[in-house]
Amino acid sequence: MKIELLQPEPELEFGDSCRCQDMRFGIGHYGTFDFQDSSGPRTIKLGIVGTAATIDALTEWLITCKLEIPGKRDSKQPRLYPPFPGFTQTQSFHASLSWDERDLIPISLSDEACTGSFNEVVEKVVNIYVSEIDSLLERSKLDVVLCAPSLEHLKIVTRTLEPISRDAAAIVTTSEEVQPAGVRPSENADSAAASDDDGNDPQKETVWYEFHDLLKAKSLHLRTPLQHILPATYDESRAAEQKKLKNRDQQDEATRAWNLLTAIYYKAQGIPWRMTRDDADLRTCYVGVSFFRTLDTNRIYASSAQVFNRRGEGIIVRGRLAYEDTNKQIHLDEPGAYHLIEKAIEAFKGEHHHYPARVVIHKTSSFSNEELDGFKKFLKEKGIEFFDMVYLRQSFIRLFRADTDPPLRGTLWQLDERHAILYTRGSVPFYEAYPGKYPPRSLYMDCENAQRSVRELARECLALTKMNWNNTRFDGQLPITLRAAKQVGLILKYLEDADTSKLSQSYRFYM
Template sequence: MKPTILDEPPLEFSGGARHIDPRHGIADYGPADATSTAVRTIRVGIVGASASIQGLRYWLDGCRQPIAAKNSRLGRLFVPFPGFDTGAGFRSTLVWDSRLERPIRDRDLKRLADLKPQEAVRAAVEMYVAELDVLDEEPGCDVVLVARPEYLPERPTPQVDPEAPWKKAPPAEPVDDFRAVLKAAAMRYSRPMQIIRRSTWDPSFTPPDGDKPRLQDEATRAWNLHTALYYKAGGVPWRLPRESSDLDSCYVGVTFFRSGDLTTLETSVAQVFNQRGDGVIVRGAAAKVSRHDRQPHLAQADSYALLADALSRYRKEHRHLPARVVLHKTSSYTPEEIAGFRAAADDADIDTAELLWFPANDPVRLMRSGAHPPLRGTLYSLDSRWHILYTRGSVPFYGTYPGMYVPSALPFRMVETESSPEHLANELLALTKMNWNQTQLDGRHPITLRTANQVGQILRHLGPHDRPQGRYAFYM
C-alpha cells in the first residue's frame, strides 16, 4: 500500500504558455488556438420564447464587458470574467442576426404545463425541431442557443389512489429527458446546440414548481457558457501539453447504454480523444450481460470492430494514427475482449495499447487530518493493479475544496499496461480538465467517461440505422 500526491497537471494555452487552471490560462494568455485557427466571431442562432430570446441576448451582450468575481477571500477560485470580446480573454465575439432568431409562441409553451410529463417532452421537442428545421436552412450560423421551456414538467407526478391515499403509490412512468431527445432529433443538423435554462441569464427567476436551482456566481456562469460556445464553434480553449518524448496518444472510453425501447441488450459506445481534446463518437455492437459478473461485455469480433472503427475514425479526423491507445472501460475485461482489442491494435500497427477498468465504486476511502478532504491528485495503490485516485478534493491552488459534497475517489484497475500507475493516474487527472462545460478543477471523471451517460442517453433515442454525429460538440 502506497500513497502518492501527484502534481496538478498543466494545460496549454496560446503560444505554448501553461497554467494549471483553465480560467487563469485564458485570461492571462488566450485560448490555445489564438495564434493559428482561432475563432474570431461566433454567429449565433437562438430558438425559444420571444422574451427568452431578448433576455438571453441582453445578458450575453453584457458579457462582452468584464464581470467582477464573487466577493470572496478565495481569489484564485473565483476569477473575474474578462469579457467576451476580441481584445481580451477568448479574443472572440458573438455576432447576432435577426434571421437566425426563431421565436416560439409563449401560449404554446405554456400549454406544456397541462400535459403529462412524457407527452410534454415530446410536444416541446416537436416545437423546437420545427424551428430548427427552418434555422438549418439559413447560412452563416455556427452555434444554436436553445432557451429551454420554462413550463416543461420535469418529474412525473405519483399516482395516488384518492380512495386509499395511505397506500404506496405505484412507480411513476419514466420520463424522457428533454435535452437528450432534442439533441437526438437534431443530429441531422450541421450546427451544435447549447441548451440554456432561464436561471442562467436571469438569476431572479423562480420556476413554476417553486424549486429554485442553486446557482453559481455570474462570472463563473459566464466562464462556463462562453467556453462551451467557443469550443462548439470550432475553437480550442486549451489542450493537454505534449512533450517531445511523449508518444502520440489517444484515449478511448467504452461504456454501455440501454436502447430506447428497453428491449435490447446493452450496446457499447466509444469516445475517442487526443491531446487536443478533439472527440469522436463511435457506436458499437450489441453487448451481453455476463452471468458470472453481471456486467455487460462484447464478443471478441465486436471488440475488434469497435476499436478498429474508432481508430479508422481517428485517422480520418487527424490524418494519422496514434502510436499509443489507452482504453478506459466501465466493465471488466473478458479474455475475448482483450483478444479483440489487442488484435485491432496490432492490425493498425499501434505500438502500445493499454487497458484500464473503472469499477462503479470502491469501498476504500481516505481520511485526512482535520476537516479537509484528501488533496486532489492523491493516488493510493493497494497492489500492482488496484488503485484509487482522488480527482476531486482539496486544491492547494484554490486554498479550499471547491465541491459541495464529500468527494469520492475514482477507482481504476490496470488490466494490460506498460506505463506506471503514476503516469496513468496523471493522465486521468489531466483528462478531468478536458470538459468544456466546466472551468473549475472539480471534475471527478476523465473526459472519456464523464460524457458516457450523456452520450448514451442521446444515442438511445436514435434508430439502429441513424448515423450519429462524430464530433463531441454535438453531445455536450
Template structure:
C-alpha cells in the same frame, strides 16, 4: 496493511501563448489554444430560439458578459475569478446574435405544450417544435451554434413530471414508466443530428441566475454558481461547439502519439435489456470523434456489461479507422478506459486490432466509482491528486477534493474517489493515474477542478445518453460537439 499513498501535482494545460493549471486563468492570460490560427473562430455566430422573454433575458446577459463580469466578493480569489469579457481588445473572441439570427416562439404555443397531459408526449412535441423553428432559422441565416431557450413555464412540468398549473384535473396523468423518462436535453440533441449546426440547451438559471431546476414536488433548487463562473462555463462550451480548441494536454516531444478511447454502454430508450456499446475517441488536443459499436451482454455471475471478442475488435477497429481519417495518421499508443473490467474476450479483441494496425502500445484501464473513502484529519477532504495503492493492480484516485490553488474544496458534498484497475498496462501505474487526472480537466462544460471522471468516460456516457434515442441504423455526426 500499509497503503502506499502518493500525491500527483495538478497537471498543467496548454493555451494559446502559455501554460497554466487553471482553465480560467490560462484563458485570461494566454487566450485559447488555437487563437490566431486559420481554423480558430474569430467570431461565433449564435442562433437563438425561444419565447420573447427568454430571448430578451439571454441577449441582455450576453451583452453583459461581453464587457466582463466582476468576480464574486470573497476571499477565495483563485476559486472565483472575474470573467474578462469577449470581443475587440479581449483575450476571447466575440459571440454575436441579432434579430436576423433569432426565432421567437409564440407564447400561446408554449402554454399549449406545457399543458399536454402525458409528459412523454409533452417532451417529444416541444423538442420537435423547437427544432422545427431552429431548422427554419438555419434556412435563411448561418449560425455556428443554435441555442434553444425553453422558458420556465415549459421546464417546470417537464422537470416535475406534472403538467402546468391550471390544467384540468381530468388531463393530469403521469408517465407509466417513471424509470425511463425521456430527457429533454438528450432528445433535443438526438433529433438535431441532421441540422447544419450543433444545438445547445440553455436553462434560465444560466442567464437569470434564480432557479436551477424543479424537483418532483414542484419546489425549485437555487442556483449556487456565481455569475462570472456561469459566464466562463458558457463561453468555453460554446467556443468548443463552434469548432474552437480552448486548451489541450501539453505534449512531451519525446512521447508517443496517443489516442484515448472511452467505452460506455447504454440502454435503448424503451429500457429494454439489450445494450449497445459506444466509443469516444480523443487525441491530446481534445479533438473527439464518436464511434457506435454493437450489442453487448450482461454477465450473469456479476451483472457487469461486456462485449465479445468480435464486437470489441470491431469497435476499436472502427475507432482507429476514424481516427486516421480525421487526423491523417495512426497513433503509436492506444489507451482504453471502461467502467467495467476488461474480460478475456475484450482484451483479446483489442490486442488483435492493435497488432493488426501495427500500434506499439496498448493500455487497458477500468475506472469506476469507489466505495472506499479516506480522511485527512482536517476539516477539508483529501487533496485532489491523492492516490492510494490498494494492490499491484488497483489504486484509488481523488479526482475531486481540496485544491491547493483554490485554498478550498470546490465541491458541496464529501468527494468520492474513483477506483482505477490496471487490467493491462505497459506504463507505470503512476503515469496512468497522472493521465487520468489530466483528462478530468478536458471537460469543456466546466472550468473548475470539479469533474470526477476523465473526459473519456464522461464523454462516452454523454454520447450514449443521446444515441439511446436513435435507431441503430441512423447516420450520426462524428464530432463530439453535437453530443455535449
C-alpha cells in the same frame, strides 16, 4: 501499499504555448490555445430559439458578457471565483459573438402541444423546437444555436420527482445498474404482478423522456451544435423558481459566464486549451467504452467509443450489442470488441490522417478475455504496439486527513502494482479550498491490462478530467473519456432505430 500526492497538478497549454494548471487563469492571462490560429473562431454567429422574453433577456446578458464581470463578492477564495475578462476580439478568447434579428426565433406552445401523456408532450415540444431550428438553419449559416426555453416551457416538459439522477443512469457497469434516465418503477407492484397473466411484464418500468436529451438526439442531423441554456444562467431572478425544477445551486455570475462562453467557443470549433505533451511522448488516442440500455429497457448496447486526442477533439462511434455475464457484468464479445475499436481508431485516422502510436482505453466494467482478444487483435493488425486498458469505476473507499478538509486532489493510494484508489476530486491547493459541497468520491483503477505504471496512468487520468468544456474549474471526477460516455448514452438511447452513420460524430453535438 503506498499513499502519495501526485505533484505537480497537471498543466494545460494555452496561447503562445504557455502553460497553466487552471483553465480560467490560463485563458485570462495567455488567451485560448488557438487564438493565433487562422482556423480559430473570431466571430461566432449565433441563432437563438426560445420565447420572446427569454431571447430578450439572454441577448441582453450576452452583451453584458462582452465586458468584464467581477468575481464573487466578499469571497475568501479569489482563485476559485475569478472575474470573467469579457468576450471580445482583443483579449482572452479573442473572439466575439454576433446575431441577426432574423435569427432570433420566438416559440409559443399551443394548447394541443401541451395535451397528452407526459412523454407525448415532451416529444411534441421537442419537435416544435427542432422544426424551428431546422428552418432557421436552412436560411442562415450559424456556428451555434442557443436553445433558451422559458421556465413555463420547462415546467411542461420536466418531471420534478425523478427517482434517479440522469448521471446515475447514463453509465453502467453491471446489468443491475443498466437503467435509463427517467425510469420510474411501477407505482403499484401488486397490481402489476396481478396483470402478468395478460402478458404484461411485472417488472415493466415507465421511461420518462428528458427534454434536453431528446432535443439533442433529434437535432444531431442538423450539423450545427446546440447549447441548451437554463433561464437562471442569464436571469438571476429566476434562480429560486428554477431550483424547484432542477435542484441546482446558483453559481456566481462570473462563473456562469466562464462556463457558458467556453462551451460556446468550443462548439464553434475553437480549442480553449489542450493537454500538454513533451516531445518524447507518443501520439496517443484516448477511448472511452461504456454501455447503455435502450428505451424499451430490454436491449443493452455498447454506447460507443468516445475517442479523444490531446486537443480535446472528440469523435463518437456506436458499437454493437453487449451481453451480461454470470457476474452481471456487461461485456462485448470478441467480434464486437474488434468492431468497436476498429471504428474508433479508423475515425481517429480519418481526422488525423495517421494511426496513433499509443491507445488508451478506459472502460466502465472489467475487461473480459473476449474483449481483450478483440481489442488486441485489431491493434496488432495496425501495428500499434503501445496500449493501456484501464478499468475505472467509482469507489466507496474514502481516506481522511488530520484536518477537516477532504483529501487533496491527486491523492493516490496504490494497493499494489496494478490497482489503486485515486482522488480526482478533493481539496485543491491552487484554490486554497475544496470546491465541492459533499465529501468527494474516489476512483478505483484496475490496470492489470496496461503497459504503463499505475502512477503514470493516474496522472494521465487527472489531466483528462480537465478536458471538460462545460466546466472551467478542475473539480470534475471523471476523465473526459467516461464523462462523455454519460452524455452520449443519454442521447443515443433515443436513436436505436436511426441510421447513426448519417448523424454528426463530433462530441460538440453531444455535450
